[in-house]
Amino acid sequence: MKFAVIVFPGSNCDLDMYHAIKDELGEEVDYVWHDQTDLSDYDGILLPGGFAYGDYLRCGAISRFSNVMSEVIKAAEAGKPVLGVCNGFQVLTEAGLLPGALLRNKNLKFMCRTVDLKIVNNETLFTSKYVKDEVIQIPIAHGEGNYYCDEETLASLKENNQIVFTYASENPNGSMEDIAGIINEKGNVLGMMPHPERAANDIMGGSDGLALFKSIVKQWRESHVSHA
Amino acid sequence: MKKVKVYVTLRESVLDPQGSAVMGALHSMNYNEVKDVRIGKFLELQIEESDRDLDVLVKEMCEKLLTNTVIEDYRYDVEEAVTK
Numbered sequence: 192m193k194f195a196v197i198v199f200p201g202s203n204c205d206l207d208m209y210h211a212i213k214d215e216l217g218e219e220v221d222y223v224w225h226d227q228t229d230l231s232d233y234d235g236i237l238l239p240g241g242f243a244y245g246d247y248l249r250c251g252a253i254s255r256f257s258n259v260m261s262e263v264i265k266a267a268e269a270g271k272p273v274l275g276v277c278n279g280f281q282v283l284t285e286a287g288l289l290p291g292a293l294l295r296n297k298n299l300k301f302m303c304r305t306v307d308l309k310i311v312n313n314e315t316l317f318t319s320k321y322v323k324d325e326v327i328q329i330p331i332a333h334g335e336g337n338y339y340c341d342e343e344t345l346a347s348l349k350e351n352n353q354i355v356f357t358y359a360s361e362n363p364n365g366s367m368e369d370i371a372g373i374i375n376e377k378g379n380v381l382g383m384m385p386h387p388e389r390a391a392n393d394i395m396g397g398s399d400g401l402a403l404f405k406s407i408v409k410q411w412r413e414s415h416v417s418h419a
Numbered sequence: 420m421k422k423v424k425v426y427v428t429l430r431e432s433v434l435d436p437q438g439s440a441v442m443g444a445l446h447s448m449n450y451n452e453v454k455d456v457r458i459g460k461f462l463e464l465q466i467e468e469s470d471r472d473l474d475v476l477v478k479e480m481c482e483k484l485l486t487n488t489v490i491e492d493y494r495y496d497v498e499e500a501v502t503k
Contacts, residue, residue: 292489299436
């Protein structure tokens with residue numbers, strides 16, 4: 192499976208993402224610069240954390256209009272897996288690929304530590320290798336991770352089982368209903384504030400994030416096995 | 420040339436932790452009359468006259484890029500720009 196790690200001016204978790212895919216997962220991966228206009232070679236799209244375009248104006252607001260984003264939208268519409276982590280999640284909400292928005296953390300602090308994350312929905316292509324209600328440890332590092340949406344959107348997220356991760360023991364940013372990650376209705380676009388790519392090997396302090404990437408590959412292999 | 424002043428604020432339904440922190444500071448300075456503080460953004464655009472309708476243009480810019488209407492409201496004033 193071939194992944195693209197989208198690199199915006201200001202991305203800073205692109206190397207971690209690349210490392211997780213290449214060295215820990217053992218799959219193909221390229222860095223793709225934000226002005227590229229073709230993603231047809233790739234089977235999975237990864238939007239890393241960082242401060243795309245310096246987060247000037249609002250997190251993710253300017254990157255949403257970069258060339259590569261119209262290709263990311265096309266890939267999402269074609270059903271390819273698209274994962275946005277942290278700033279990548281903010282970009283996905285700004286692009287309208289996921290509902291809601293990320294606000295400043297309730298306590299106004301930049302939070303950087305490992306948190307407990309509950310797998311609310313393990314029936315997605317990103318979480319099939321986890322067990323429902325399992326609690327995993329994944330690092331967070333963000334100042335604007337407070338997920339917000341209107342009541343109507345929240346009701347539809349619940350109804351369609353689109354809340355994938357919630358914070359388990361503490362809510363670090365004040366997000367609604369402890370939301371840490373959501374998926375689109377179709378099930379192929381996931382946005383999350385915690386960093387699974389920073390938990391891909393025990394020497395990094397934990398490897399709970401690796402199963403997320405393994406889940407993507409598993410689903411891809413199953414749907415691309417020759418039917419001969 | 421027109422000068423367009425755009426004011427962006429968090430929607431009423433959205434908690435403004437920065438505003439709350441500033442209100443707390445004002446209260447600790449004994450300005451207890453202050454009942455609410457909301458922090459927003461102010462953008463000043465210099466826009467050349469063209470055959471495009473200015474209001475349509477400004478609304479488009481506000482809704483596409485300058486604000487996120489999920490969490491923010493905006494308003495704007497138009498003034499004659501003073502050219503130096």
